[in-house]
Amino acid sequence: MSKEPGKTLLKMKVNGKAVEVMVNPTWTLLRVLREELRLTGTKKGCEQGDCGVCTVIMDGRTVNACLVLALQTESKEIETIEGLGTADQLHPLQKSFIKHGAVQCGFCTPGMLLSAKALLEKNADPTLEEIKRGISGNLCRCTGFVKIIKAIQNVHR
């Protein structure tokens, strides 16, 4: 990769693949994912850590990609919605969201799915309260959360 003034080489893993990208130190992970890697499934909402639509998983934990500086992800593993499933091979959570009608406008959905995934990886059988807490950083203006919670509760049923 050619040297670009003011930029630094960032090496990380995104959805299992090694990625090298020249980044400006002021860029956020969100900017790198969307603008440099063209992974636009991660949404850009408030850019202040309030809405959760930019949620991705970093080394097993959910983060708001708008609050993480790109260079903080050096050598880390990032999981975005693009790594969750494909159109022919949906992740069980994606299937459950469709089955339960948990998607309306869909803007919160990628972040919601990743929060749910991180939750279920730590806690395979969460209570209602634990699910509510697990997605409390992901705002949804459309659904009232009812069907989203149902979809998470019934993912393996």
Add this chain to the structure above:
Amino acid sequence: MKKRGIGIGCMYYGMGYGFSRPDVSAAEVEICEDGSIIVRSGEVDYGQGSDTIFCQMVAEELGIRYDTIQLITADTFATPNAGPTSASRLTYVTGNAMVKASRAIKKTLQSVAEEILGERDLLFLDEEIFSESHPERRISFRQLAKEGHLRGLPMVETAWHDITTKDVNPETGQGDAYSTYAYAAQLAEVAVDTETGEVEVLRIVAAADVGKAINPSNVEGQIEGGVAMGLGYALTEEIKEEGGYLKTRNLGEYMIPTSMDVPPIDPHIVEVPVSSGPYGAKGVGEPALIPTAPAILNAIANAIGVRVTELPANLENLHRLIREKERD
């Protein structure tokens, strides 16, 4: 001390724009040679599910599979105007245009099928067209589409639906205001902390008369989302402004409900068909939200005898009202 109360809110809502304001929608249905369908309309689905129900409607009319339909929407280069997604009007107005266009093209297909099958009592079902009395006389939808094209018949139809009303007499307020009305009622159960003014909504029961639920799961989703929005409107959401400058600038200050705030919601779909709606349907967008705040405020009054007349009924405001009442 925590005190509990229940309250009811109800509403009626005029569908569409009313009062002689133009309220029209267009839809175009085209049948391709391979029997697949292209539907074009300027309607915008921003999450309420209109794309889904319009495909359902076209599929229902033509007896075809929902997934053979390609829907092109909201593109002035390609789609006829359907008017805005507002006033809870799309199901009711654009839905009618979808049904009309489908029926017009079905008529053409029916005449071709009559000619080929030699029968008039034809049913369009499961991708086939067959005679009710002689069910062995049948033709696939795909083949029929091809026959229509081979005959050079119009395989595209555009329909226009207009619900513009005449208006009311400005003196008396009487006359033709809206094409039809939706009705909804909700019941809220709350617990109010008399020390802090904190309101916990324990449960909302929400009934909406949608005429006919084209997609019941979608309607429930609309009701649940509406209730959550109504809850925020009642208790936390507030735009503050000072000297013309917004002081509420982000979602940390404008507090919308999170998953932790939304109580159990019990949605009830009421179906009283309206003759002017497609399959009797009317809209549910705003009706789902309107009764929530009044139901919650009535429940607060029922719990602690304090009438909230200014929204939101947040900690600050309710705490003040409770103290004022104690002083009286």
